[in-house]
Amino acid sequence: MATVDRASEGRGGFAVMLPFRLAPRESSVWRFADWISLRAAVVLVAGLWLGLAVDAFAASAAAQPSILSLMVKWSPVLFGGFLFNLLISFLSMAIGTAAGIILGLFQVSLRIPLRRSAWVVTQFFRNAPWLVLLFYCILLIPFELSIFGRTVPFPDWIKAVFGLSLPVMAYVSEFVRGAVQSIPSGQWEAAESLAFSRRKTMTMIILPQCVKRVLPPWMNLYAILTMATPLVSIVGVQEVMTLTRAALGAENRVDLLIPIYLYVLSWFFIYCYPISRYTVRLERHFTVIG
Amino acid sequence: MYLRLFKWALAFAALVSLVGAIASTAQADQLQTVKSRGKIVVGVKQDYKPWGFLDPSGKIVGLEIDLAQDVANRLGVKLEMVPVVASNRMEFLAQGKIDLLVATMGDNPKRREVVGMIEPNYYAGGTNVLAPKAAGLKKWTDLKGKKVCAIQGAYYNKRVSTLYGPDLVAFAGIPEASAALKNGNCVAFVYDNTWIESRLSEDKQWAAYEMPLVTEDFQSWAIAVALPELKGPFGDFMRKVSVDWHKSRKLIELNRKWGIKDNPFLTEMHNKYKG
């Protein structure tokens, strides 16, 4: 049941030249789900604010600060913590991706010792829990290094960034390996017949094609990493969770628990949901039939 | 091509060993370092009201922060604070990440092997529990088999669990432990009696709670410096400061300023040092 994807209409040219795409089975359902979800979300959020407003009114009668005013009071501090989480996620992703690409290339190398050791490293860091790796990096990396008389400080959050970049490295390595191995062998053979060296084959033919295949899982990995950044609060780095707990400790109000956790959860949701939806679209866009 | 790889490997190994050699230079005198750096890094609690807690602007304030500020003033340097918790504070000091530790830390022989405790101790507290009045706890042995909230890394956890056999549920911070106690996830919260007393006297949310047991295992708290510094100029300096705090009633006044009940330990120390 093939239909022409609406996104490709209007590009000019013959219809027969357009890429063949199966319509996603529930496309109309997804749009309906979005429609409902959007309205449900709006209703939910409106209800939430209404509830907070009512509580504000009630609290002013009881002469204690309302939940809404408390959340507003702590928002700047908490939001600063959230931005710090995002910073950690960017840095970890950057470092992990760079190291992962190298590791992935080692995994498809022709030299057996390189391939085997890269495989061991990848499997090790894929199978280690993220929290344990974080603890390991925080506790066992020295807090500063002296190189040529100058000390390079390693504050806690940098160590946490390294700790998080290790599993990212392992996952990216697997993506790269999978992508390189999914390129049809015809490409390799054609390159060989044109006298390309292995290095040139990789850089000019194989890797450019891999970028497309790696992109959706890579973006998915970024969403997962962003949602793993609160883990660094357990090892003592000051980010949004530590600050939330400190705020709760300073306020000592039991009825603040649910609103403030929902509040922080919603920030993560607003950030990650568009990324995951875009990833789904990207995946569908790049799906190759056959 | 392999020769090129080998040369690169050799160069890298040489670089690493050079870095290692340089990194293992001897420790300079901490007092000098702090003065020349112009700032002192102090580890403090940020979730232990009112010894160290967060105010809405994100600043850490409290009794111990006032003490740290006093030390910085005496040295003529700026104060930089690093929030710590019970489970990581000694590691930070041993690694050199912080110069000084003022974080409600109990002084005991095992810990003296790891960090340098400054005497005279600046505070003292004992172990007790915060429990709902309805629980009807009278003796420590009543805790046997019951769920008791605690803080991860506290020094009395092992003692309480081996002596009285409760089922210890240890959390990372006070907000979690208090919330768990309120929810009924545990029947009592074993913690320092000074904190429990200050919360019971000041916080209305604990109106239905009490501190029923006999305070046990009195431990002095101590400020700590890194172990190599204990016998050096930094250790001497901190010892003098500590004596001065007791002599000048500064600790008693700070205690009152932050609304903590008068601590008999402080009165006793003041009498001892007033001259």
Next chain:
Amino acid sequence: MDRIEVFFRWLHETQRMNFTIGYDAYDRGRFFVGLLTTAELSIICIVLSLLVGVTGAWVQGSRSALLRNVTHGYIAFFRNTPPLIQLYFFYFALGSILPQIDAGGGLTRPPISGFGWAVISLSFFAGALNVEIFRAGLEAVPRTTVEAAEALGYTRWQSYRHVVLPLALRVSLPALGTNLVNLVKTTTLAYAIAVPELLYVSAQIWSDELNVREMMNLVLLSYVAIIAVLVWILHHWERALRIPGFGRP
């Protein structure tokens, strides 16, 4: 047993490697409780998340738009929010509003313990991902096969059970395996709500005995070993269920 204890004590005194679980019965007991709890938590969560995944995939194909949207909302929530904050939310926030049950002596306690909330939170989290995986598996079953089952008079439920699900399972097995491995790794989060799993007891041991380095290495190796076992089992299960013509060769 004594020989082992003597060995570890020797290690401690001469080599400064303090493996207290080798020679201290109390610490050893705690460590094994941790191992057991991790194993328990992992197994229960795996089973529950598979159930949630299968049910969710079934519901997503249902005719009721409301059910589909509720499932969509559930997946969106659990996939796009941090699992740690989900756990805190369940244990502290939801735990405080649930009706309490009588614990005797005028006290009440919440109906669900820390372990229970960890199971619920982690199962729903992994379950949300499983729904997506099973759905992809279901979509990979050729429509012709489903139509053929329909033509033979199978009801929707029967064709699901006898025809579609076995094929879908085989296609989704690689991704499912990855998700289950992630689930076992995510059980370390229960540390934050004081569930006595492996990381938690190790942290207690190293703060009591001050032997961080040794315990840290031990915990890392233990987890890698546990997960290596799981990966091996999944790999063999995958090989045993392989059908020619489906999935990767």
